[in-house]
Amino acid sequence: MKVLREVARQGSFSAAAEALAFTQSAVSQQVAALEREAGATLVERRGRGIRLTDAGHALVTHTDAILARLGDAEQELAAIAGLRGGRLRLGSFLSGGATLIPHAVAAFRAEHPDVELSMVEVEPEEAIDRLKRGQLDLALMYEHESMPYGLDPALEITPLLDDPYDVVLPKGHALAASRRLRLSQLSGESWICGTPRDSCQKVMIHSCNDAGFQPRVAFQTDDHHASQALVAAGVGVSLLPRLCLSTVHPAVEVRSLGRDAPVRRVFAGRLAEGYRSPATEAMIAVLEEIGAGFRGLGAADHDRETVPGARA
Numbered sequence: 001m002k003v004l005r006e007v008a009r010q011g012s013f014s015a016a017a018e019a020l021a022f023t024q025s026a027v028s029q030q031v032a033a034l035e036r037e038a039g040a041t042l043v044e045r046r047g048r049g050i051r052l053t054d055a056g057h058a059l060v061t062h063t064d065a066i067l068a069r070l071g072d073a074e075q076e077l078a079a080i081a082g083l084r085g086g087r088l089r090l091g092s093f094l095s096g097g098a099t100l101i102p103h104a105v106a107a108f109r110a111e112h113p114d115v116e117l118s119m120v121e122v123e124p125e126e127a128i129d130r131l132k133r134g135q136l137d138l139a140l141m142y143e144h145e146s147m148p149y150g151l152d153p154a155l156e157i158t159p160l161l162d163d164p165y166d167v168v169l170p171k172g173h174a175l176a177a178s179r180r181l182r183l184s185q186l187s188g189e190s191w192i193c194g195t196p197r198d199s200c201q202k203v204m205i206h207s208c209n210d211a212g213f214q215p216r217v218a219f220q221t222d223d224h225h226a227s228q229a230l231v232a233a234g235v236g237v238s239l240l241p242r243l244c245l246s247t248v249h250p251a252v253e254v255r256s257l258g259r260d261a262p263v264r265r266v267f268a269g270r271l272a273e274g275y276r277s278p279a280t281e282a283m284i285a286v287l288e289e290i291g292a293g294f295r296g297l298g299a300a301d302h303d304r305e306t307v308p309g310a311r312a
Contacts (some may be wrong), residue, residue, distance in 0.1 A: 083282060084112075090117065127141050128152055140266070159265060161292070163263065166241075178255065
């Protein structure tokens with residue numbers, strides 16, 4: 001199309017060849033190839049000059065706009081490669097979106113302010129589906145032996161941290177005096193856990209079954225603030241991962257299960273095949289750094305601030 005435009009400007013193949021630093025034969029071949037693709041005659045030869053056909057005029061009319069758009073695309077691609085543009089669509093489970101993601105987004109934007117970031121809250125199973133359908137570029141996910149999402153062959157995973165589960169008891173509970181508990185000690189308790197859509201429910205039930213009992217579920221909520229508030233109200237106990245306990249209700253006690261604690265493995269997941277944007281690679285590096293800062297968080301390290309909206 002560039003050759004055709006130059007032929008139209010110069011009025012002959014030879015003049016166009018000189019302007020483009022091509023041979024006249026090369027110009028003729030380019031125009032012939034374009035005519036085959038267009039399925040129409042674009043240029044009529046008249047002596048030493050040429051005349052564009054109606055089809056040739058129509059194509060040249062669009063050429064400037066098309067080449068300008070291509071130039072814009074090349075500049076945008078260069079910007080994306082240099083992280084001066086582009087977008088990154090993130091997915092995250094609830095507690096990861098409340099703890100890891102804000103730190104990661106702040107660090108990423110400080111380095112790459114021109115990349116457009118967005119995030120949706122999704123549980124791991126839905127995140128895998130959205131990655132496969134091209135609706136997400138990267139997802140913060142977790143897995144447990146009861147649901148090994150990281151084994152999906154479509155995923156490439158980057159491990160970030162292990163997130164152990166702790167027991168949450170109301171203040172004054174008979175077992176609150178122990179620094180560490182065994183899950184079997186809680187077999188007679190009423191339990192507060194997530195709804196079936198929340199993978200944490202599967203972890204809790206699987207862990208209790210491994211400890212030799214079927215938990216008696218009294219309340220279900222996917223909001224870990226509400227879960228802690230219900231424990232504080234004395235209606236049951238709960239098992240929550242430490243990322244959900246970055247802020248602890250003042251009327252509950254958090255106790256470790258030690259080496260017997262269930263552990264979920266938090267990772268960044270993306271498709272194993274296909275295009276990998278520079279923004280995705282950069283965010284993974286940021287998440288690895290952020291995840292390293294959360295490793296080793298102990299039950300005694302929990303912040304004792306009041307849960308928003310909860311009463312002591």
